[in-house]
Amino acid sequence: MATEDGGLRERKKRETRLALSHATIRLALERGFDNVSVEDIAAASNVSERTFRNYFTSKAEAVVAAHTERGHRIVEVLRERPTDESLWDALVNAVVAQFEPPPDRAGTPREDRYTSALQKLLTEPAVQHEVFRAHLTSQDELIVAIAERTGTEATDLYPQVVAAVISTGLGTAMAHWTRDPTQSLVSLLHEVFDQIRAGLPDPR
Structure with a gap:
């Protein structure tokens, strides 16, 4: 109780x-x-x-709260993923799950005016500082969860590298999406993580 x-x-x-x-x-x-x-x-x-x-x-911390919450949820979902699932699949599924649109809003494009205003808000120095802090906090939490899943220590190089790669991939997909919000962020995430999984082959 x-x-x-x-x-x-x-x-x-x-x-x-x-x-x-x-x-x-x-x-x-x-x-x-x-x-x-x-x-x-x-x-x-x-x-x-x-x-x-x-x-x-x-106020800036409040603006970034959804980003912080998303980081918490990624870690929670990772811990809930099946133990026989590969680490990479579990990580990708945990990340992508946070960006799947609700069933009633699937396929609904975001208004350009709203996106433009949101982009401007995210350029505020105080907000950018909070985004950076939230990013570091989320990455630290992810390191711990990866270490737990792989039987390593949070101080080991492996979980730190994996968490950094996931964080960078997520940040890259989101930055690409904000420049063209008509794209599917979920598709972008899959594309980014598929390239990483393949070892970033030469695009030529």
Whole structure:
């Protein structure tokens, strides 16, 4: 019972965290990042400013929360993958699962105007700093999960190299997608990871 209660509390905390993040992004896209205050975000989310600060130290951290959550989910899904599945397949499946569109939105293109505004938001120096921090945190968590799955230590070279390759592949696919959001991000991810799996053969 205690475990169930703890799991429920953790789930609710994550839901609240994401709700605050979504509110921050929505207001920042509507008004501009500098024109949104913590008070505005709290009011839009029907919580107190204190509640916001219990979850985030800044607006920029709130903007990046979905990216941070995605990193947590990749690690969780990796740990849930079948033990007889190859490491690479398990990793690719764990990553791609975070970008599969919901059934009711499959095939629905994102508006160019929204994508353009989001790209501009991600160029904010404070947001870029938080993206970098989230990337490092996610990679560290992935190293631990890979070490567990392969019977190695997190301080060993192998899990560190594999985690770095996965992180770089994911970042490359996302950067490519933001330049042309009409593409399927899931397809891009598969293409990137297929090239890595093949040993990056000469394109000629």
